[in-house]
Amino acid sequence: MRETYRVLPVWAGDVSGIAGALYEFGGMTVIHDPSGCSSTYNTHDELRWYREPSNIFISGLNMKDAVLGNDERFIRDILDAREGLPSRPQFIALCNSPVPWLNGTDFEAIAGILERKSGIPSFYVPSNGCHDYARGAGLAWQKLLQKFVGNRKTAALEDENRESTEQAAEKGGGREAESDDAVSVNVLGMMPLDFAAEGSVLSLEGLLQRNGFRIRTCLALGDAAGLRCLPDCTRADVSLVLSKAGLLPAMYLRDRYHIPFVTGVPLDDEDDPVLKRLGGMRPESALGETERTEVSRDPRPPVIFLTEPVLGASLASLVRRRTGRKTIVIDPLEADPLIRIPGVDAGLFGEEETETFLAQFPDADLVCDPMYDTILPDPERTRRIFLPTLALSGRIYREHFVNYFERGISDRLLGALTSG
């Protein structure tokens, strides 16, 4: 039964994705929920909470207010809490767990009321606790772009962009002023749920710079310029989608501002296809397409990548290119008909499907989060290369989070696949 999980944890939920995506933009995120969502999020899905808190609150919804539809209290509580913050939040974002979804709470209307009463831009990120973090984060970034970029007219936007870039350069808090011929890139889908290793942003920045690129905007980790420089993203040459969560904002920027995007995690490898395609700005180029045109005749068992799918497809591409081995890329996140991830072979949802699938390949090498060990029929028979991800195993393996952008990562992966 696909709904049951005997032992495997579920991936982080949409509410965690939303809160994590908006964390560093200086807003106020309110989760309409009785209790659990906030605790789950800040305990298992968020590493920044102790040292760098963000304005993330929960409504503490009770049964009486849920049944009677007491939205007035929800609105009043948000406005009261805003008064207690040391500085005015840049925005108010709303999201929710199942009960407010079931009782049909009109969040769009509530956001409108909040915006009118507070003068603070407010928006709702559609959610209900039934989806995964990638969808939540993607929608959150899409909403953020719609709110702070999408409503502006082009000329005004150009002026603002110029101004914000100049201001950022003066204050040293933003991305570098344009002074070179580097291709400018929007980095989309960068968040700790997928890229939790310390130093990931700096390594990515270095990797891109060494290859002639410059980050214009980063959604949404470590961008010191934050919301102020967000409109600048419309001037990028290309978007780089690092994770499934980055696809919705990428599609939005493509459809509205004609910015092409490339999907994949660039790796420190001289033939890295993501970096090549990024340079060529080939829109929506399918990672791994070239390698897949020929059926691999390699006699060795396949390498199965059971990770965040964009990462999995990127790593699989590397392995195919450098070793010639067969690879299978599995997307363990929920299917979305609007989203196609190049290089992904199949989507497997839930424990039962995944367990059945893996049982067919007892000799395969498996690249996955350590949690998948619990459903392997004979773990010791399988070579496993563990890539712990915050979105699945949480903080348990935080000492082992991988910085995928650092030098030598490709060789380390290939070495692990051939060792022992």
Next chain:
Amino acid sequence: MPDTRNTPEGGQNNIIRIRDAKAGRTFPWGLEYNCPVHEHWNIVHTGMLIPECHQIYICTDNCLRGVIMTAVEMDAAARISSVMPDEAEIFNGRLEEITIRGVSDVIRKLPKRPRAVQLFPVCMHHFIGCDMRYIFDQVEREFPEIDFMECFMDPIRQKLTTTPEQRQRYQMMKVLAGEKGPEDPSKVSILGENLRVRDSDFMEILQREGIRVMQVQDCRNYDEYLAMGQAFLWITKSPLSKYGLEKAAALAGRRSLYLPAAVTYEEIDGQLRDLLHLICEASGRSPAEAAEKLDTWIQEQRALTENAFRKAREILGDTPIVADYICEPRPVGFARILLEHHLNVVRILADQISPEESEDLEALRNSYPDLELMSSSASDSLYERERFAARYGGCRSEAGNSGGAESKILAVGPKASFFTGSPYFVNAIEADGATGYMGIRHMLHLMCEAFREPKNPEIVTGKGLGLPGVWEADGGGHMIGRAVFLA
């Protein structure tokens, strides 16, 4: 609602003076902040106390993840399962069906059939009007050999009625009523306690009277747990367990005794006399002789406790003390007894004051009206660490920072440490399982120890203090052989 305008910083919704505080809903409801302190136990931790018992949660992604990861972090992933209905199944009225089928599917897939299952439907089951009786009846019919405990994870109800913790504890005790066997006057069971009871007066009294004390922490299997029902007297000291204890004991026809964490000497003495009375009643002995012995023992304990206070004062001096409700289940009473012994409590952390503490509250209002009471969950508490540091200076919470002597704050409890940033803290929950005169002395000892030796404040982010954790197993000790981490 209390007047929050006269708070130290003015206008904050998270701090009031004790003179303005009242029991019950002490702070107004509003948006809530969830601080990164997670050492207190939750329903998953508590449920794991019963051997051979499996937990099953039926919920959507976000909440489900929290409970599963709780179990994973305590290296008990094999003892918890879940059912995650999708959006359409919830909306189209299939939640009952998916719940029943899912629970059955999980049980059939388990490598070994559990003796008991704690079943946790959630908020949405109530909200869409699921027939819970039907659900429980169906699974009980399918698996008659299993004891099903009808628990809930429904925080949507917790502000207006009993909490999930209270109802879970009742269910955990209710199974004892089913197969309890004959009453045994030589045994007492301590029920509804997360931590093993230790350093406690009533344990000492029971031991002196030759009574065998049974605790769930000693049970190696489900049969041993069920055998706890034989005890003639069921005791709890947890406020969260009182509801369950009284209901379950009535069902079983057993005596029950609620011994909350007493802090004033008179209250402690009263509790011990009640206990002795019940022991004598069960054994048919005259209480007069036993009472005389008890009075002598009480006098000794009082003297020892006063001496411990004297020593603590010598060590702690005027050091400001902040105490939280995670460490001390009776934070107001605890602050009272410390203040009455001239220790410098400056703030209590408690999201609400229990009506059980009304007398202590009144005493503090009269004698220490300016004492601060802080809510850890009010939205303003998000920035309380910065405010506290600005006010008291220097006592920041960077890992390893030992703090300056001039800014030394003694934090009693993990939340007190977090909000003060103090590395000098008692890292304990639920009074460390101790109570009574011995409990007071145990806490004073921990306070003096904490005052001397700083700790890394970030340890408070760990879940379920005192439980085994996967971290101790070197990042998952079960993963060996052909597995490698890339980093």
